[in-house]
Amino acid sequence: MLWDLIDIIRDNWLLLLIGQYPNGPLGGFAATLILSTLSIALAFPLSILIAFARLSKNPLLLWPSTVLVYVARGVPLLMLILWVYFMVPLLIGANVPGFVTMLVTLVIYEGAFLSEVVRGGIVALGRGQMETARALGHGYFGAMLYVILPQALYNVMPSILSQFVSAIKETTLGYVINVPELTFAANQINNQLLTQPFQVFFILAIIYFLVCWTLTRLALTLERRIARKRAGMPGIPLSLNPQSQTAEL
Amino acid sequence: MIKFSNVNKNYGEYRALVDINAEVARGEVVVICGPSGSGKSTLIRTVNRLEEIHSGTITFDGRSVHGKMKGSELNHLRSRVGFVFQSFNLFPHLSALENVTLSPVKVNGVKQEMAREKAMMLLDRVGLSSKAKAYPAQLSGGQQQRVAIARALAMEPPAMLFDEPTSALDPEMVGEVLAVMRNLAAEGMTMMCVTHEMGFAREVADRVWFMDAGHILETAEPGTFFSDPQHARAQRFLSDLRH
Numbered sequence: 395m396l397w398d399l400i401d402i403i404r405d406n407w408l409l410l411l412i413g414q415y416p417n418g419p420l421g422g423f424a425a426t427l428i429l430s431t432l433s434i435a436l437a438f439p440l441s442i443l444i445a446f447a448r449l450s451k452n453p454l455l456l457w458p459s460t461v462l463v464y465v466a467r468g469v470p471l472l473m474l475i476l477w478v479y480f481m482v483p484l485l486i487g488a489n490v491p492g493f494v495t496m497l498v499t500l501v502i503y504e505g506a507f508l509s510e511v512v513r514g515g516i517v518a519l520g521r522g523q524m525e526t527a528r529a530l531g532h533g534y535f536g537a538m539l540y541v542i543l544p545q546a547l548y549n550v551m552p553s554i555l556s557q558f559v560s561a562i563k564e565t566t567l568g569y570v571i572n573v574p575e576l577t578f579a580a581n582q583i584n585n586q587l588l589t590q591p592f593q594v595f596f597i598l599a600i601i602y603f604l605v606c607w608t609l610t611r612l613a614l615t616l617e618r619r620i621a622r623k624r625a626g627m628p629g630i631p632l633s634l635n636p637q638s639q640t641a642e643l
Numbered sequence: 644m645i646k647f648s649n650v651n652k653n654y655g656e657y658r659a660l661v662d663i664n665a666e667v668a669r670g671e672v673v674v675i676c677g678p679s680g681s682g683k684s685t686l687i688r689t690v691n692r693l694e695e696i697h698s699g700t701i702t703f704d705g706r707s708v709h710g711k712m713k714g715s716e717l718n719h720l721r722s723r724v725g726f727v728f729q730s731f732n733l734f735p736h737l738s739a740l741e742n743v744t745l746s747p748v749k750v751n752g753v754k755q756e757m758a759r760e761k762a763m764m765l766l767d768r769v770g771l772s773s774k775a776k777a778y779p780a781q782l783s784g785g786q787q788q789r790v791a792i793a794r795a796l797a798m799e800p801p802a803m804l805f806d807e808p809t810s811a812l813d814p815e816m817v818g819e820v821l822a823v824m825r826n827l828a829a830e831g832m833t834m835m836c837v838t839h840e841m842g843f844a845r846e847v848a849d850r851v852w853f854m855d856a857g858h859i860l861e862t863a864e865p866g867t868f869f870s871d872p873q874h875a876r877a878q879r880f881l882s883d884l885r886h
């Protein structure tokens with residue numbers, strides 16, 4: 395059994411790592427990492443904009459952003475992927491590579507989720523900081539930029555990191571629209587070997603687990619450090635955040 | 644300098660400010676006192692429009708505060724009213740020095756170098772130049788409030804408003820904050836202070852305003868107010884304070 399695993403890894407590690415690159419598109423673990431990193435990197439600024447819209451009193455901002463967040467949170471990701479997969483080519487009249495489809499979907503989906511995290515971080519600061527900044531003459535966006543966001547985003551860093559962990563797991567769904575990521579690579583191996591599905595998918599599980607577990611540990615460490623730091627900061631209410639922001643794996 | 648004319652403010656049915664008519668002259672120090680919930684905070688928060696009013700006018704340095712104006716005008720107006728909160732509200736992610744330089748640089752466009760120099764001077768004036776690099780979490784309550792005063796002064800406001808600046812402090816730290824305020828008053832700063840520090844009022848205030856249930860019931864010189872309060876409510880308030 396153990397030898398089987400080692401054999402499979404020895405024969406296929408390159409495929410698992412980078413897919414069929416350079417003979418085909420970049421795939422495997424590299425694609426998974428690129429897809430999840432890029433999706434969070436793009437979703438993060440988007441989430442701040444959505445959070446602003448959700449905190450706004452202007453109905454033209456408030457309503458669409460609220461609908462977006464509720465739809466993204468109320469619909470299975472797989473459905474969103476299929477929607478983007480079938481609808482976007484119809485709308486723009488051209489084929490879209492699976493990787494791009496997956497990236498767009500993830501950015502919207504993660505953006506909606508992260509916006510709630512960011513909004514929570516802003517609300518948790520309380521009114522005092524915003525009020526003080528305004529009293530000093532800062533405009534709304536100046537106050538956000540220099541006073542509110544630096545604190546709010548710092549405080550929600552653990553949640554952002556755990557959203558990144560979710561994103562890594564969510565990239566597996568790219569498999570259904572043939573995005574050549576890690577799960578796709580594993581399935582290719584399985585199709586070649588035919589007789590060892592348990593071993594192949596065990597390896598796959600181990601890889602995901604190691605990466606996600608490491609990142610989750612990191613998030614927890616970060617969260618503890620922030621909690622310690624916050625304990626000494628009277629400006630940031632302790633009581634608003636009694637629970638761990640980071641879900642255990 | 645600050646003038647209230649027929650000011651009314653409601654929270655729903657509740658009348659938080661009722662027909663306020665009063666004036667603070669340039670260089671004058673006014674202490675506002677009265678029972679909890681009488682509208683003292685609401686009153687001073689209307690001066691820089693942290694609270695809206697429902698009728699009447701408030702002028703600050705000749706300008707109507709609650710008139711129609713662009714957001715940028717309101718920001719400018721606010722930058723000229725120093726406000727000190729009961730809970731200090733220092734920005735916890737910035738050092739004491741950065742707390743003081745942030746707004747001059749970002750709001751008034753002062754050069755970083757000059758803002759620093761000025762901030763060091765102000766921190767020195769509140770006795771905290773040695774704490775310039777400290778973060779709020781590393782400062783005592785009294786020190787935080789003194790930094791907050793320096794931060795407000797950095798905008799060079801022609802008037803300062805204080806909302807119970809010493810109420811959140813341990814007793815042994817009250818004195819250091821009052822000392823800073825006393826110096827400000829001596830330098831001729833126009834001040835409105837909500838405070839229950841009657842010693843401070845007696846010594847520093849030019850006038851005391853006594854508030855109750857949204858009304859200014861009495862305005863008098865501190866000597867007169869403390870020795871011979873006119874209203875029964877004021878008499879009761881003072882006797883409660885003594886016990």
Ligand SMILES: Nc1ncnc2c1ncn2[C@@H]1O[C@H](COP(=O)(O)OP(=O)(O)O)[C@@H](O)[C@H]1O
Nearest residue numbers: 654657659677678679680681682683684685686
């Ligand atoms: N945001 C608010 N909504 C409703 N009522 C309020 C609000 N803020 C203050 N009040 C009420 O207005 C009254 C005056 O409050 P405040 O000005 O804070 O009093 P003080 O500072 O004299 O203790 C109180 O009765 C308070 O309950």
Ligand SMILES: [Mg+2]
Nearest residue numbers: 683684685807
């Ligand atoms: Mg009050």
